[in-house]
Amino acid sequence: xQVTFDGRPTAxxxxxxxTAGAIxxxxxxxxxxxxxxxxxxxxxxxxxxxxxxxxxxxxxxQEAWVVGFQTDNPAATVEYxxxxxxxxxEMFIAGGAAFAGSDRAFELxxxxxxxxxxxxxxxxxxxxxxxxxxxALAFKLDGxxxxxxxxxxxxxxxxxxxxxxxxxxxxxxxxxxxxxEQTITAIHRSDDSGVTENFTEYLAAVASDAWPYEPSGVWPxxxxxxxxxxxxxxxxxxxxxxxxxxxxxxxxxxxxxAVGVGSEFVPYSSEAAAAIIDASPVGEGRAxxxxxxxxxxxxxxxxxxxxxxxxxxxxxxxxxxxxxxxxVRAYFEHVISPEGQQDAADAAGSAPISATMFERASEAAxxxx
Amino acid sequence: xxxxxxxxxxxxxxxxGDRIFSSTxxxxxxxxxxxxxxxxAFLMVESVPALTEDPEDVAILSGQPFWSYVAxxxxxxxxxxxxxxxxxVPVSIGIALFISHYAPRKLAAGLGYIIDLLAAVPSVVFGLxxxxxxxxxxxxxxxxxxxxxxWIPFFAPxxxxxxxxxxxxxxxxxxxxxxIITALTREVFLQTPVLHEEAALALGATRWEMIRTAVLPFGxxxxxxxxxxxxxxALGETMAVAMVLSASGGVTFALLTSTNPGTIxxxxxxxxxxxxxxxxxLLIATGLILFAITLVVNMIARWIIGRRKEFSGAN
Numbered sequence: 095x096q097v098t099f100d101g102r103p104t105a106x107x108x109x110x111x112x113t114a115g116a117i118x119x120x121x122x123x124x125x126x127x128x129x130x131x132x133x134x135x136x137x138x139x140x141x142x143x144x145x146x147x148x149x150x151x152x153x154x155x156q157e158a159w160v161v162g163f164q165t166d167n168p169a170a171t172v173e174y175x176x177x178x179x180x181x182x183x184e185m186f187i188a189g190g191a192a193f194a195g196s197d198r199a200f201e202l203x204x205x206x207x208x209x210x211x212x213x214x215x216x217x218x219x220x221x222x223x224x225x226x227x228x229x230a231l232a233f234k235l236d237g238x239x240x241x242x243x244x245x246x247x248x249x250x251x252x253x254x255x256x257x258x259x260x261x262x263x264x265x266x267x268x269x270x271x272x273x274x275e276q277t278i279t280a281i282h283r284s285d286d287s288g289v290t291e292n293f294t295e296y297l298a299a300v301a302s303d304a305w306p307y308e309p310s311g312v313w314p315x316x317x318x319x320x321x322x323x324x325x326x327x328x329x330x331x332x333x334x335x336x337x338x339x340x341x342x343x344x345x346x347x348x349x350x351x352a353v354g355v356g357s358e359f360v361p362y363s364s365e366a367a368a369a370i371i372d373a374s375p376v377g378e379g380r381a382x383x384x385x386x387x388x389x390x391x392x393x394x395x396x397x398x399x400x401x402x403x404x405x406x407x408x409x410x411x412x413x414x415x416x417x418x419x420x421x422v423r424a425y426f427e428h429v430i431s432p433e434g435q436q437d438a439a440d441a442a443g444s445a446p447i448s449a450t451m452f453e454r455a456s457e458a459a460x461x462x463x
Numbered sequence: 464x465x466x467x468x469x470x471x472x473x474x475x476x477x478x479x480g481d482r483i484f485s486s487t488x489x490x491x492x493x494x495x496x497x498x499x500x501x502x503x504a505f506l507m508v509e510s511v512p513a514l515t516e517d518p519e520d521v522a523i524l525s526g527q528p529f530w531s532y533v534a535x536x537x538x539x540x541x542x543x544x545x546x547x548x549x550x551x552v553p554v555s556i557g558i559a560l561f562i563s564h565y566a567p568r569k570l571a572a573g574l575g576y577i578i579d580l581l582a583a584v585p586s587v588v589f590g591l592x593x594x595x596x597x598x599x600x601x602x603x604x605x606x607x608x609x610x611x612x613x614w615i616p617f618f619a620p621x622x623x624x625x626x627x628x629x630x631x632x633x634x635x636x637x638x639x640x641x642x643i644i645t646a647l648t649r650e651v652f653l654q655t656p657v658l659h660e661e662a663a664l665a666l667g668a669t670r671w672e673m674i675r676t677a678v679l680p681f682g683x684x685x686x687x688x689x690x691x692x693x694x695x696x697a698l699g700e701t702m703a704v705a706m707v708l709s710a711s712g713g714v715t716f717a718l719l720t721s722t723n724p725g726t727i728x729x730x731x732x733x734x735x736x737x738x739x740x741x742x743x744x745l746l747i748a749t750g751l752i753l754f755a756i757t758l759v760v761n762m763i764a765r766w767i768i769g770r771r772k773e774f775s776g777a778n
Contacts, residue, residue: 279624
C-alpha cells in the first residue's frame with residue numbers, strides 16, 4: 095500500500111503523517127486475516143502489525159526481508175512504505191511509523207531537538223547500517239571492460255576537466271588498454287538521490303582539490319543528467335563513451351572502474367564494500383545502540399571499496415508501545431541475520447554486512463525494549 | 464394609448480425538469496470555479512513558508528534566493544513549450560487541412576481516428592520512446608549540426624553525448640500536443656461556411672487560394688485556441704520531460720548541448736520523492752509559478768481571439 099504525502103506546514107504535516115500511519119495500520123488489520131493460521135496450528139514466534147517507511151533505495155531489500163520475516167512469523171505483518179528517506183524520518187519522528195529506513199543517520203542535533211513520538215521520553219535511538227550497497231562507476235567504451243582510475247582522475251572526469259578517453263591521466267594507470275580518441279560523456283542523476291549524495295561525499299573526501307563542492311543529493315554541476323538508476327543505465331547503454339555512477343547491482347554488460355585506494359585499484363565487490371564499513375568508526379557522542387558510522391572514504395586499508403551507500407534501519411531503544419518493541423526487535427534481528435542479508439543481496443544486489451558488524455548490530459538490536 | 468407590452472410580461476411556467484437541469488448545470492459550472500479556487504488557495508497557502516523562510520534553511524535552494532532558483536526553470540518551461548508549439552502548429556494545420564479539404568472521405572476518417580489515438584498514448588510511453596529511441600537516433604544529426612552550423616547560437620557546440628537535449632524534449636512535446644491541435648483545428652476547418660468556399664471557387668480561386676481566403680481566416684481563432692490548449696499541455700508536461708531531458712539548470716538558448724534548463728513540472732517530479740520540510744513548500748511554490756504562467760498564457764489567448772473575432776471571415 096502506498097501512502098502519499100502532500101506538503102503541509104510541519105505541525106499539520108506530522109499530524110497527517112501520524113494519521114496516515116494509523117490508517118495504514120487499520121487497513122492492515124483488516125487484511126491480516128490472510129496471515130492467520132487455522133486454530134491449533136503451531137504458530138511460530140511473533141504476532142501483530144508494525145509499520146515502517148522511508149528510503150526507496152531499500153525497497154527491494156525490505157520486500158525480501160518482509161517476506162522472510164512473515165514466512166517465519168505467519169501471525170506478524172510488517173509494512174514498509176518506500177516514501178523516501180526524508181519522509182521516512184519525518185514519519186518516524188511523528189510516530190506514524192514504528193521504524194524508518196533512511197539513507198543517512200540522524201544528526202546529533204536532530205536527536206537532541208526532536209521528540210520521537212513512538213519512543214518513551216528520553217529513550218535512545220537505534221540505528222543499524224543494515225543495507226550496504228556498493229556504487230559502481232560504470233562506463234561504455236567499445237572493447238574496454240575494465241579501467242583503473244584514481245580518485246583525482248574520477249573527480250576531474252565528472253567536473254568536465256578531463257574530456258577525452260585517451261587523456262594522459264587515464265592512460266597512466268591503464269598501460270594495457272587501447273584508449274580511443276573519444277569524448278567522455280559523464281552522466282549524473284537528475285533527481286535528488288542518496289547515490290549522488292554518497293558519490294559526492296566520496297569525491298569531496300578523497301579529491302578535495304579537484305572536487306571543491308559540498309556533498310549533496312542533488313548534483314552540484316551542469317552536464318548530462320538522467321532520471322533514476324534506470325535512466326542513467328539506459329543513457330549509458332544508448333551511446334558510446336559514457337560514464338556514470340550507478341547501483342552496483344545494475345551494471346550488467348557495462349564496463350566497470352577499479353577505484354584507486356592507496357596504491358592498488360579495487361573493483362567493487364560485496365566483501366570490499368562491507369570491509370569499508372568495518373574500517374570506519376562510529377560517530378562520536380552516539381548512544382550504544384546507535385551505529386551511525388562515519389565512512390572513512392580516505393581509508394587506504396587493503397581491499398576496501400570506498401564508494402558505498404549505507405542505508406539505516408532506525409527504531410527506538412525504548413518503545414512507548416511494548417508490542418511495537420517486540421516486533422521491531424524481531425524484525426531488525428531478522429534483517430541483520432546472515433539469512434536476511436543474503437535475501438537482500440539476492441533481491442537487491444546489496445552487500446551483506448560482515449560477521450563483525452553482525453555482532454555489533456545484534457548487540458544494538460537486543461537493546462530494543 | 465396602449466401601454467407597452469413589457470408591463471404584462473408573460474412568465475413561462477417553471478417545470479420540474481427545467482429546474483433540475485438548470486440547477487445541475489449551474490452546479491457543474493460553479494464546481495469548476497470552486498476547484499480552481501481550491502487549487503489556487505492550496506498553492507498559495509503552501510508556498511508561503513518557502514517564500515518567507517531564510518534561503519539558507521531550505522536545502523534545495525542552498526542559499527540562493529527563491530527567484531534566482533525559479534528563473535531558469537521558468538525559462539526552460541516556456542522555451543521548451545514554445546519550441547514544441549513552433550514545430551507542432553504548422554504540422555497540425557497541415558494535417559487538419561489535409562483531412563478536412565484534401566483527403567478522400569474514407570482516408571480522412573481513418574486518419575482522424577489515428578490522430579485521436581495518438582492523444583490517448585500515456586506520457587510515460589512518449590518519455591520512454593524519447594529517451595531510448597529518439598535521443599540515440601538524432602544524436603548523429605546533432606553532432607553534424609554542431610560541427611557544421613555551430614556558429615548559429617542555437618547549434619552551439621559541444622553536442623550532447625546522449626542526444627537527450629532540450630530539442631529532443633521539445634520534439635517529444637510536439638508529438639504529444641500534435642493530436643490536440645489537429646483534432647480541434649480540423650473541427651474548426653470543417654465548420655467553414657460552404658457558401659464562402661463556393662464563392663471563392665466561383666470567383667476563380669484555386670483550392671489553395673480558397674483555403675487562404677475562406678478557410679484560414681475563418682479558422683484563425685480556432686487555430687489560436689487549439690494552439691493554446693496544446694501549449695497548456697506542453698507547459699505542464701511532467702513525466703516525458705523528466706525522462707527525456709538532461710536537465711542541469713542554467714539559462715541557455717543552445718539546443719544541442721548536454722546542459723539544458725529544466726522545466727518546473729519535471730523539476731517537481733525529480734525533487735519531490737526525497738524532499739521534506741520546507742523543500743516541499745519550495746517545490747509547491749514553483750508549482751504556483753507554473754499555475755500563474757498557464758493563467759497568463761490563457762488570458763493572452765483569450766485576448767487574441769477576442770481581438771480577431773470581428774475580422775474573421777465568419778461574419
